[in-house]
């Protein structure tokens with residue numbers, strides 16, 4: 001692997017108190033190109049703009065997939081990743097579905113470690129602070145033929161993220177639009193999945209909802225996942241979440257929540273969830289909590305949900321299960337508690 005260090009760091013110029021998510025980047029990036037049927041020598045380079053031809057394939061046919069993961073610093077200055085093997089496997093699952101060549105595991109982890117080592121000063125200690133790591137791969141051949149590209153570019157960039165105590169959100173249950181269909185690409189982190197959500201989400205935002213909870217495309221009767229989060233419901237003392245399938249992203253946080261909840265003695269049912277069941281539970285006061293799970297905020301409590309013109313409010317609780325689960329996951333991520341699962345991976 002080739003490494004070219006930045007001649008000067010931009011760290012001094014960054015206002016860590018006022019970071020806007022995803023708009024400030026560290027000094028370096030990892031780049032690896034695919035051509036002539038194989039991945040070429042990977043490089044870590046100073047973060048910079050790239051040039052491309054207007055005919056670059058991804059701009060026309062959207063062969064692009066990405067990942068989102070985080071690096072954390074503990075109180076001793078040691079850097080950790082959380083279940084990075086899951087993100088690695090998932091980007092290759094996504095790539096495969098988009099007919100993008102899979103990326104070699106040793107390139108990914110060597111690149112990630114070198115990058116995090118060079119840019120570790122960008123990770124601030126303190127619970128909630130982290131470095132968001134964005135691996136992505138796209139078709140980069142200069143060609144407008146509607147067929148898989150012969151060239152690809154794999155990149156990892158990183159941005160510092162400030163402690164963000166995600167506020168409670170209002171969500172709208174999808175009755176008309178769909179995010180994903182059977183046999184489609186819903187289970188991948190394909191760029192197009194996100195592009196297709198922007199318009200319906202903008203309409204929902206006009207009605208005062210921050211996110212949409214997607215329902216199955218066939219009947220719109222079953223609850224699936226939210227914009228960038230999987231979704232959980234607590235009816236009495238039982239947690240419910242939808243099973244993953246080819247429409248739903250197999251979230252790393254989701255599977256961690258399920259495991260930790262079960263190991264804490266909470267019953268978790270993974271099964272299709274009818275909207276009617278949740279509305280009934282709201283009406284008879286057995287719906288206690290609703291929350292989203294995802295890398296960005298770990299767990300995001302939901303304040304209310306809208307369905308068929310009615311807004312259903314969730315009760316305010318003293319000690320929500322969502323908060324208990326969030327604390328347990330974050331304690332593992334920040335090396336505060338034991339990690340019986342082997343999820344926390346040291347970077348240095």
Ligand SMILES: Cc1ncc(COP(=O)(O)O)c(C=O)c1O
Pocket residue numbers: 068225226227228229230249250251252253254293294295296
């Ligand atoms: C559509 C979608 N669902 C769920 C998630 C949550 O997945 P994870 O917990 O791996 O971040 C994400 C975010 O990555 C997402 O984009």
